[in-house]
Amino acid sequence: MDDISPDAFVDAVSGYQKTAAMKAALALDLFTAIASENGELELISKRVQASERGVRMLCDYLTVQGFLQKEVGRYRLTPSTSAFLTSSSPAWMGSIVDFIAAPEMTTLWLEDPVAFVRNGGSVGLGNMAPDNPVWVKFARAMVPFVTQTAQDIAQQVSTWPTAPKRVLDIAAGHGVFGIAIAKAAPGADVVATDWQAVLEVAKENAVAAGVSARYHTIAGSAFEVEWGTDFDLVLITNFLHHFDPPTCVEMLSKVRGSLSPGGRALAVDFVPNEDRVSPPFAAAFSFVMLASTPRGDAYTAREFEQMGREAGFSKVSVAPLPPSPQSLVVFE
Incomplete structure (x- = not known):
């Protein structure tokens, strides 16, 4: 006992x-x-x-x-x-403290935690306001947290029978995921979407990685901008958890409509088990969304599969990305 x-x-x-x-x-x-x-x-x-x-x-x-x-x-x-x-x-990953423990973040959780629990989400838009400057902090601070995961995914993509030629990186942030794909697939052109100030950071990273000639940007809301069609690969990294299921289905439907025949969408996200209390990091992430977004959540594999089917995808698979606490969700 x-x-x-x-x-x-x-x-x-x-x-x-x-x-x-x-x-x-x-x-x-x-x-x-x-x-x-x-x-x-x-x-x-x-x-x-x-x-x-x-x-x-x-x-x-x-x-x-x-x-x-x-x-x-x-x-x-x-x-x-x-x-x-x-x-x-x-x-080294010490820079992530500049985002995770930024005053804008800590205030969301500590100022009035009862309010977001009673409300079932942030009071107001939380971190989701257009052009919120906190996402520039995110783009500059979080690169060490995702670099290995981005490289692992790029390695997987490099084994595909046909390398992607056109890649879309939605809410690209720091751009690390799209940049990793561009390095692994030398023939790929990447189109990144995000707020303009955030994209400036992504472009800096693309220059540093030597892929700027194949790295293009479209500024604005992912729900509103026209990003084109015939993409062989669409990246949706750390994005879907900010929204409720109907909004996720809306985004996935838009993504599906922009894919080339045989194209795939890859999402990286925190995926808890069905009990929603394990594994610890992924399960606890739903509380992060409760305080910082109006309707975001950490979705289970079953929920991702359901949202994918509603958006018209015939196959959805979920696999862990160790040692990261995140998982890879593949929509085909």
């Missing part, structure tokens, strides 16, 4: 303190300093230009939270911290 304890409750209501600690550590590049200075507090403090007292307290807190280890007065990184939170690591 489990012990009765208030620990989980106290941990939950003080969760903002973890966010603050992580924001401070990343802003100071603390984890890189710990690795470079062999965990010695005095040298770490000098490197990050912060008080030794403050750094000690922060490092002790991060040790309690499992991000560090402490041995004989020295701090050590865990393998995961070393891989993902040192700025010298190719897998």
Whole structure:
């Protein structure tokens, strides 16, 4: 029998303190300093230009939270911290704090959480207002979170019998998914849609990746712009979860109408099991949508299949994308 304890409750209501600690550590590049200075507090403090007292307290807190280890007065990184939170690591993903913990985001959840629960969704448009500047933050911050997944999908596409020639990337954001396809299929032209300010970030990334000559953009709402037809591949990454099922069907119907014969649409999304409480990351994502969108949700495989059929697709398949917490949904 489990012990009765208030620990989980106290941990939950003080969760903002973890966010603050992580924001401070990343802003100071603390984890890189710990690795470079062999965990010695005095040298770490000098490197990050912060008080030794403050750094000690922060490092002790991060040790309690499992991000560090402490041995004989020295701090050590865990393998995961070393891989993902040192700025010298190719897998560094510290930038995502600039979106996930942005003031615009934290306000949505903490200012009046009762309101969005009572309302069954955000009061107002949440993050869904046209040209919301938070999506520029998203485009600049979230690249490390999706890069490996984008490369894995591009690798799958590269094994298709016929490489896609025309690719549409809906709500492209940073553009990483479409850019990965362009690199894997040298004959492919990519058309990306999103708000104009967001597309500027995607175009910067396309230039850096060396595919800008084959990367084209159309600014505006994905529901309103005319993006053309005869696409061999349409990417719908991290987009459908923002809307209710009828709206998703509307978008998927538009997508189906823009595909070439034999074309496919690929969605990347958080897909919980039918119980809606597992796996943890995907299941918890529905709460993210509750606070930040009027009618968004995390949809199960069965729900994606149903929406796909209503939109006219004859085959819908869902497969996990490890180590990512997301899944690939294929509409054919």
